[in-house]
Amino acid sequence: MAAAMLPVVAVASRPLIALQQKNGIRNIDTPTAESACSSSTKFVVKGRRRWRVEEIATCSRNAGRNSSFSASVDVSLTQQQNGRRGLTTVATVTEAPVESEQEKVGDVLLEVRGLCAVVEATGKEILRGVDLTIRQGEVHAIMGKNGSGKSTLSKVLVGHPDYQVTAGTAVYKGENLFDKEPEERSHAGLFLSFQSPVEIPGVSNMDFLRMACNARRASLGVPELGPLEFYGYLSPKLAALNMDPSFLDRNVNEGFSGGEKKRNEILQLAVLEADMAILDEIDSGLDVDALRDVASAVNGLRKSDNAVLMITHYQRLLEYIKPTYVHIMEAGRIIKTGDSSLASLLEAGGYEAIKDLA
Numbered sequence: 001m002a003a004a005m006l007p008v009v010a011v012a013s014r015p016l017i018a019l020q021q022k023n024g025i026r027n028i029d030t031p032t033a034e035s036a037c038s039s040s041t042k043f044v045v046k047g048r049r050r051w052r053v054e055e056i057a058t059c060s061r062n063a064g065r066n067s068s069f070s071a072s073v074d075v076s077l078t079q080q081q082n083g084r085r086g087l088t089t090v091a092t093v094t095e096a097p098v099e100s101e102q103e104k105v106g107d108v109l110l111e112v113r114g115l116c117a118v119v120e121a122t123g124k125e126i127l128r129g130v131d132l133t134i135r136q137g138e139v140h141a142i143m144g145k146n147g148s149g150k151s152t153l154s155k156v157l158v159g160h161p162d163y164q165v166t167a168g169t170a171v172y173k174g175e176n177l178f179d180k181e182p183e184e185r186s187h188a189g190l191f192l193s194f195q196s197p198v199e200i201p202g203v204s205n206m207d208f209l210r211m212a213c214n215a216r217r218a219s220l221g222v223p224e225l226g227p228l229e230f231y232g233y234l235s236p237k238l239a240a241l242n243m244d245p246s247f248l249d250r251n252v253n254e255g256f257s258g259g260e261k262k263r264n265e266i267l268q269l270a271v272l273e274a275d276m277a278i279l280d281e282i283d284s285g286l287d288v289d290a291l292r293d294v295a296s297a298v299n300g301l302r303k304s305d306n307a308v309l310m311i312t313h314y315q316r317l318l319e320y321i322k323p324t325y326v327h328i329m330e331a332g333r334i335i336k337t338g339d340s341s342l343a344s345l346l347e348a349g350g351y352e353a354i355k356d357l358a
């Protein structure tokens with residue numbers, strides 16, 4: 001039986017996160033996971049009865065996502081009967097990135113586990129076990145067929161009274177989100193832009209925005225803004241959205257066109273400087289210019305310590321606001337997660353195209 005102690009060369013010291021044995025080689029022992037990829041590591045290769053392992057031929061490394069590396073360990077073998085030489089890959093090793101090379105990964109902002117929710121009035125189950133982790137600095141997009149539960153998820157997270165949580169957890173900034181009243185969630189920086197923003201007759205947009213802004217500032221322990229100061233704070237945000245100042249004097253969303261309502265939602269987001277913005281179909285009903293304005297305003301608000309969760313049906317929005325992850329929701333669950341290529345696949349081939357993806 002061939003057995004050899006093989007030095008693995010030229011692989012930096014990184015924690016081993018996966019070792020896959022190839023080509024019929026069994027029992028590749030690594031001393032410890034930690035040292036598996038260090039230059040002094042020796043693999044014990046057994047199991048090729050008629051082949052003698054000569055030496056490591058190559059040990060190549062490829063950069064992968066998140067600065068991880070995969071190493072392919074090749075050895076040259078000699079067939080004992082006839083001396084024929086061959087080359088085979090005996091293992092692929094996936095290494096975690098060393099600390100200095102790691103992309104900055106933000107702290108977890110929102111962690112949802114096994115979330116189930118029903119319509120309060122009827123008991124109809126809509127969410128059937130949603131799992132979702134959102135870190136600071138990330139943009140998540142949720143796509144899915146009509147009626148799959150996307151809006152319900154966003155409304156449950158902000159505490160909409162139409163829904164009752166029946167199972168699961170949601171931890172936001174380390175605290176149980178469901179222990180908080182909707183208002184407290186908002187003060188804690190959770191923001192939902194509604195798919196169909198409501199009109200508030202009798203309340204001027206300016207007063208509404210200042211009230212919301214000051215409530216958030218009070219909860220953060222920073223001084224409230226008077227009318228003049230607030231106008232100074234608001235003006236650049238209004239300009240970023242290409243909104244006419246006359247919108248401030250009108251009642252909240254009253255008589256606004258669909259696109260104007262969406263811009264107004266993002267103006268609210270900008271004023272509140274939310275940490276976790278949930279944007280439910282902000283692209284619906286927007287003309288091309290409005291979509292660009294709204295998307296660039298959202299991009300302008302992104303920081304390393306906040307995050308965005310957007311619900312959309314179309315890849316178009318994701319061309320402007322680049323997602324870190326794209327999730328597909330079906331029947332009240334997230335059934336697939338990937339990068340923006342998932343949205344491209346969906347756009348090209350519909351939901352049928354992603355049905356069979358692993």
Ligand SMILES: Nc1ncnc2c1ncn2[C@@H]1O[C@H](COP(=O)(O)OP(=O)(O)OP(=O)(O)O)[C@@H](O)[C@H]1O
Pocket residue numbers: 119124126144145146147148149150151152153162
């Ligand atoms: N308050 C409610 N009362 C009754 N049914 C509801 C209620 N809220 C949601 N539903 C139902 O739950 C399902 C999911 O609705 P939801 O709005 O979350 O879907 P969605 O994925 O956002 O759909 P769309 O892409 O069409 O906006 C739908 O069948 C909807 O009719």
